Amino acid sequence: MDKLELKALGKINLGLDILGRRENGYHDVRMVMQTVYLYDRVIMEKMREPGIEIRTNLGFLPVNENNIAYKAADLMIREFDIREGMRITLEKHIPVAAGMAGGSSNAAAVLFGMNRMFSLGLSEEELKKRGVILGADVPYCIMRGTVLAEGIGEILTPLPAMPKCYVLIAKPPLSASTKTVYEKIDQEGISRHPDIDGILAGLDAGDLKKIAGSMGNVLEQVMLKEHPVLGQIKETMKEAGALNAMMSGSGPTVFGIYENRRTAKAAAEKLKHTGLVKQAYVTNVHNVRRK
Numbered sequence: 001m002d003k004l005e006l007k008a009l010g011k012i013n014l015g016l017d018i019l020g021r022r023e024n025g026y027h028d029v030r031m032v033m034q035t036v037y038l039y040d041r042v043i044m045e046k047m048r049e050p051g052i053e054i055r056t057n058l059g060f061l062p063v064n065e066n067n068i069a070y071k072a073a074d075l076m077i078r079e080f081d082i083r084e085g086m087r088i089t090l091e092k093h094i095p096v097a098a099g100m101a102g103g104s105s106n107a108a109a110v111l112f113g114m115n116r117m118f119s120l121g122l123s124e125e126e127l128k129k130r131g132v133i134l135g136a137d138v139p140y141c142i143m144r145g146t147v148l149a150e151g152i153g154e155i156l157t158p159l160p161a162m163p164k165c166y167v168l169i170a171k172p173p174l175s176a177s178t179k180t181v182y183e184k185i186d187q188e189g190i191s192r193h194p195d196i197d198g199i200l201a202g203l204d205a206g207d208l209k210k211i212a213g214s215m216g217n218v219l220e221q222v223m224l225k226e227h228p229v230l231g232q233i234k235e236t237m238k239e240a241g242a243l244n245a246m247m248s249g250s251g252p253t254v255f256g257i258y259e260n261r262r263t264a265k266a267a268a269e270k271l272k273h274t275g276l277v278k279q280a281y282v283t284n285v286h287n288v289r290r291k
Ligand SMILES: C[C@](O)(CO)[C@H](O)COP(=O)(O)OP(=O)(O)OC[C@H]1O[C@@H](n2ccc(N)nc2=O)[C@H](O)[C@@H]1O
Pocket: 013, 016, 025, 026, 027, 028, 029, 031, 099, 101, 104, 134, 135, 136, 137, 138, 151, 152, 153, 178, 179, 180, 182, 249, 250
């Protein structure tokens, strides 16, 4: 196979709790992850000349070894002594540095795709082991679906699929460094832990209202204080009919859960109209596993 095109799907965190801090600065977490149908296209082509070439529609992204897709390809080329070169084209749609694992998902697609293109025979578990070297969210992006993530995010347990719903994703024009957000919460201490077990009970019962009502992200404690606009976006989403609204990951993306597409679309228009965000997308949860 000389060419392969994959969808690299984004994620939201329905729940994110921190249980402790490790000596290397990483945190033990307990998170409920959910794939959404907002994706980057990753096109992989074998080249006769060795080397890794990254192309992307976003001019501000690195195309050298700082791009996580490059790192993923490099890891596979070195480990498996691959002689051909790789051209990887990233057609980006997932908001960047947003808490939606856009980069991690690109890396996951490259690991998965190269395994297939070069018939390396690695199992999903073996791919995840390589993924975590690149980032804590990469193993989950290989697995996808509704998943409980523990450890630093790499110990993954599949959960009953999130019931059908619509997700309004809004990215305000702010950037947040994941590392800094985790460091700030260490300094402040956690004032309230989210109800992760409530989300799990809601998923077991297939009860969307219970899931939405139990959502919580401990990292909001830092981000909502620093960026009041995030609270305004959440309120606007709820006033416009969301069952609940929350920040994803380390932010700044905020998402709202809706039972009905038309309500979600109207909420997106309202958000853009208020000027709180320019980037707002309505999508749905995606539970199809990789084939
Ligand atoms: C915020 C989340 O996206 C929620 O899903 C993840 O916890 C972060 O996943 P990620 O961006 O793939 O994380 P990495 O690229 O491995 O790490 C970025 C930085 O986040 C912090 N980090 C990440 C994961 C974790 N369990 N504890 C941490 O403290 C570390 O300071 C690290 O330097």
